[in-house]
Amino acid sequence: MATQPILDDASADPAALAVFDDIRAKRNTDYVNNFWRVLANDPDLLQTVWNRLQTVMAPGALDPLVKEMLYVAVSVANGCDYCIHSHTAAAKAKGMTPGQHAELLSVIAMASQTNALAKALGVPVDDRFTL
Amino acid sequence: MATQPILDDASADPAALAVFDDIRAKRNTDYVNNFWRVLANDPDLLQTVWNRLQTVMAPGALDPLVKEMLYVAVSVANGCDYCIHSHTAAAKAKGMTPGQHAELLSVIAMASQTNALAKALGVPVDDRFTL
Amino acid sequence: MATQPILDDASADPAALAVFDDIRAKRNTDYVNNFWRVLANDPDLLQTVWNRLQTVMAPGALDPLVKEMLYVAVSVANGCDYCIHSHTAAAKAKGMTPGQHAELLSVIAMASQTNALAKALGVPVDDRFTL
Amino acid sequence: MATQPILDDASADPAALAVFDDIRAKRNTDYVNNFWRVLANDPDLLQTVWNRLQTVMAPGALDPLVKEMLYVAVSVANGCDYCIHSHTAAAKAKGMTPGQHAELLSVIAMASQTNALAKALGVPVDDRFTL
Amino acid sequence: MATQPILDDASADPAALAVFDDIRAKRNTDYVNNFWRVLANDPDLLQTVWNRLQTVMAPGALDPLVKEMLYVAVSVANGCDYCIHSHTAAAKAKGMTPGQHAELLSVIAMASQTNALAKALGVPVDDRFTL
Amino acid sequence: MATQPILDDASADPAALAVFDDIRAKRNTDYVNNFWRVLANDPDLLQTVWNRLQTVMAPGALDPLVKEMLYVAVSVANGCDYCIHSHTAAAKAKGMTPGQHAELLSVIAMASQTNALAKALGVPVDDRFTL
Numbered sequence: 001m002a003t004q005p006i007l008d009d010a011s012a013d014p015a016a017l018a019v020f021d022d023i024r025a026k027r028n029t030d031y032v033n034n035f036w037r038v039l040a041n042d043p044d045l046l047q048t049v050w051n052r053l054q055t056v057m058a059p060g061a062l063d064p065l066v067k068e069m070l071y072v073a074v075s076v077a078n079g080c081d082y083c084i085h086s087h088t089a090a091a092k093a094k095g096m097t098p099g100q101h102a103e104l105l106s107v108i109a110m111a112s113q114t115n116a117l118a119k120a121l122g123v124p125v126d127d128r129f130t131l
Numbered sequence: 132m133a134t135q136p137i138l139d140d141a142s143a144d145p146a147a148l149a150v151f152d153d154i155r156a157k158r159n160t161d162y163v164n165n166f167w168r169v170l171a172n173d174p175d176l177l178q179t180v181w182n183r184l185q186t187v188m189a190p191g192a193l194d195p196l197v198k199e200m201l202y203v204a205v206s207v208a209n210g211c212d213y214c215i216h217s218h219t220a221a222a223k224a225k226g227m228t229p230g231q232h233a234e235l236l237s238v239i240a241m242a243s244q245t246n247a248l249a250k251a252l253g254v255p256v257d258d259r260f261t262l
Numbered sequence: 263m264a265t266q267p268i269l270d271d272a273s274a275d276p277a278a279l280a281v282f283d284d285i286r287a288k289r290n291t292d293y294v295n296n297f298w299r300v301l302a303n304d305p306d307l308l309q310t311v312w313n314r315l316q317t318v319m320a321p322g323a324l325d326p327l328v329k330e331m332l333y334v335a336v337s338v339a340n341g342c343d344y345c346i347h348s349h350t351a352a353a354k355a356k357g358m359t360p361g362q363h364a365e366l367l368s369v370i371a372m373a374s375q376t377n378a379l380a381k382a383l384g385v386p387v388d389d390r391f392t393l
Numbered sequence: 394m395a396t397q398p399i400l401d402d403a404s405a406d407p408a409a410l411a412v413f414d415d416i417r418a419k420r421n422t423d424y425v426n427n428f429w430r431v432l433a434n435d436p437d438l439l440q441t442v443w444n445r446l447q448t449v450m451a452p453g454a455l456d457p458l459v460k461e462m463l464y465v466a467v468s469v470a471n472g473c474d475y476c477i478h479s480h481t482a483a484a485k486a487k488g489m490t491p492g493q494h495a496e497l498l499s500v501i502a503m504a505s506q507t508n509a510l511a512k513a514l515g516v517p518v519d520d521r522f523t524l
Numbered sequence: 525m526a527t528q529p530i531l532d533d534a535s536a537d538p539a540a541l542a543v544f545d546d547i548r549a550k551r552n553t554d555y556v557n558n559f560w561r562v563l564a565n566d567p568d569l570l571q572t573v574w575n576r577l578q579t580v581m582a583p584g585a586l587d588p589l590v591k592e593m594l595y596v597a598v599s600v601a602n603g604c605d606y607c608i609h610s611h612t613a614a615a616k617a618k619g620m621t622p623g624q625h626a627e628l629l630s631v632i633a634m635a636s637q638t639n640a641l642a643k644a645l646g647v648p649v650d651d652r653f654t655l
Numbered sequence: 656m657a658t659q660p661i662l663d664d665a666s667a668d669p670a671a672l673a674v675f676d677d678i679r680a681k682r683n684t685d686y687v688n689n690f691w692r693v694l695a696n697d698p699d700l701l702q703t704v705w706n707r708l709q710t711v712m713a714p715g716a717l718d719p720l721v722k723e724m725l726y727v728a729v730s731v732a733n734g735c736d737y738c739i740h741s742h743t744a745a746a747k748a749k750g751m752t753p754g755q756h757a758e759l760l761s762v763i764a765m766a767s768q769t770n771a772l773a774k775a776l777g778v779p780v781d782d783r784f785t786l
Binding site: 338369378384 | 394395396397399424426427428431432438442445446449450453454455459460462463464466467468469470471472473474475476478479480481482490492493495496497499500501502503504505506507508509510511512513514515516517518519521522523
Binding site: 076 | 183184188198200202212213217220233240242257
């Protein structure tokens with residue numbers, strides 16, 4: 001159902017193939033998932049997104065598992081089915097336990113309902129919450 | 132700009148006032164923020180949301196700071212200005228450092244752009260990302 | 263903060279002024295709210311939206327108060343602060359009681375949280391829910 | 394495509410099974426739909442959501458059919474395909490006529506377009522729409 | 525998976541069939557796509573939407589291809605999978621090149637990430653951006 | 656109301672100040688708008704976003720005015736008030752006429768309503784709209 005072809009290695013431009021190879025090397029796997037294979041129709045965009053993703057998701061002040069869970073939370077609210085599935089799988093691969101997954105879901109559900117209530121009620125931001 | 136009155140203690144129903152008192156006691160503060168004071172127009176809803184929030188945000192498999200950052204992430208994607216401000220403030224109160232805040236923002240920005248790309252491209256979910 | 267001028271009667275094009283007059287007559291009021299005064303920068307769009315609104319919100323298989331509450335529900339989920347305020351006011355003007363408002367808010371909150379859960383979990387639609 | 398298993402009765406935890414039995418009894422059916430069977434991976438969340446749903450959707454100041462239509466309206470705006478299908482089916486089961494469904498759709502469409510226009514134009518909320 | 529039947533010509537009401545015929549004539553094709561065939565369950569809504577679509581998408585101050593790309597951009601942000609596919613196909617039919625498609629995607633991705641950042645940071649609108 | 660300080664030149668880190676200077680030079684203005692002044696709390700993110708923005712919005716297969724209008728369309732659907740104002744202003748600065756603005760608004764409104772209808776109806780994507 002993609003709006004652009006899902007490119008296999010043989011169909012990909014050399015610049016895109018180089019990114020595929022980098023993904024395989026960095027992730028230590030033979031598998032390149034569909035997101036990259038569709039982005040590959042624009043090798044520049046593929047390269048840009050892949051580069052930025054590595055920087056953003058690297059260990060830093062937040063650990064990679066927390067980052068994956070944040071990614072899932074954003075993807076749920078934005079309604080991206082592909083991203084929910086791929087980043088939930090990534091979070092599991094990085095050690096997310098069933099208990100952590102359950103709490104992640106509970107926070108997402110809680111925030112979603114109070115987001116709706118605060119918007120419906122037009123609650124003004126308290127002065128102390130602004131700088 | 133609220134669509135229901137922001138109730139001070141004198142205007143609140145006794146059942147709502149009891150929740151205000153519980154909020155003050157549990158948070159060890161004299162301050163009850165606007166969200167609760169508007170929700171107080173429906174004491175049952177106020178009680179339900181306050182009870183659930185305490186359960187969901189308590190320390191568990193995820194620590195409270197991670198939960199606050201997840202709350203911010205969902206609130207940004209859902210466009211709830213009140214919740215963004217109140218939970219960013221809560222995260223800072225729980226120790227979120229500028230470095231952690233910066234990485235939180237970067238993950239939210241990254242996810243938002245790949246959410247859009249995956250949706251625009253109609254990327255089908257890889258079999259390996261489903262159970 | 264509008265991105266186009268809020269036109270008073272003196273500044274509006276005759277075609278827009280005719281719509282203002284129709285709004286005043288149909289609503290039995292001297293007041294024309296900001297939404298129409300900004301839309302008036304494009305008299306054709308103003309006329310089209312005003313005509314369609316009257317058709318859609320007229321009494322029919324659903325009563326006008328139910329329609330206003332549906333309008334509020336959609337506006338909350340879409341994050342339109344203007345529409346939340348104007349249609350909550352319209353619902354009150356059409357007789358929405360505090361008890362009805364409270365239940366409206368509770369349904370919106372409930373739906374928002376199960377919407378998030380169903381998306382986060384990728385729940386497949388049951389065959390019996392499709393035709 | 395669920396991100397957690399769809400639990401049949403044999404796989405569900407006793408606490409989850411008790412909720413399944415309560416759903417069957419309250420709804421007078423043998424069928425437990427997928428939403429509950431996926432939520433069952435966290436029996437506490439399953440119980441909490443099921444309990445709250447019964448309270449919120451019970452007859453009160455608004456009738457149950459109106460509540461189902463509000464649920465559909467929110468689900469459309471939030472883009473939850475599962476919820477759109479399950480609550481449209483529930484509304485039909487509670488007597489929603491084709492004429493009511495048609496008007497529900499027209500209000501959702503109308504609100505969606507004026508939500509977009511009011512946001513695009515940055516229309517300021519009229520003083521009279523605030524308390 | 526539609527919530528109302530997809531009506532073929534034999535099942536459609538005469539008023540709906542007349543719109544189908546108009547679609548075929550105006551688009552110079554025998555094919556009527558699913559969106560119209562489901563909308564046909566409410567011939568009035570079908571007629572209203574079809575009429576309005578022709579007016580809005582006609583050549584004017586903006587050319588039809590630009591309008592199709594704008595349609596895709598809105599549909600991505602609103603998460604309408606059907607609309608993303610149908611309007612991407614329409615844009616291609618109107619001459620959208622792979623290079624234009626790539627730039628469309630890049631702008632959507634860019635806007636999505638700065639939308640999230642501006643919301644997360646609560647950036648106040650500069651005076652010079654208001655009238 | 657920002658969740659991080661709006662940094663003036665004196666408060667900004669040298670790396671951030673260098674970006675401010677580049678913005679002033681490239682845009683031939685003394686003014687640096689609030690978005691950049693808040694992003695400046697994380698000079699790396701500021702640099703990354705500014706660099707990417709220049710690449711994406713440069714003349715290419717699409718002209719810069721079309722790109723600004725696409726940016727507005729996405730920002731409306733995502734509910735980013737800041738971005739709606741700043742990119743509407745940018746579009747006007749790049750020559751968007753009142754007639755083009757009016758058509759932009761009409762397409763956004765049209766797409767928003769058919770997005771809602773296609774989601775509410777669960778319309779399946781026609782085979783011919785997929786590759």
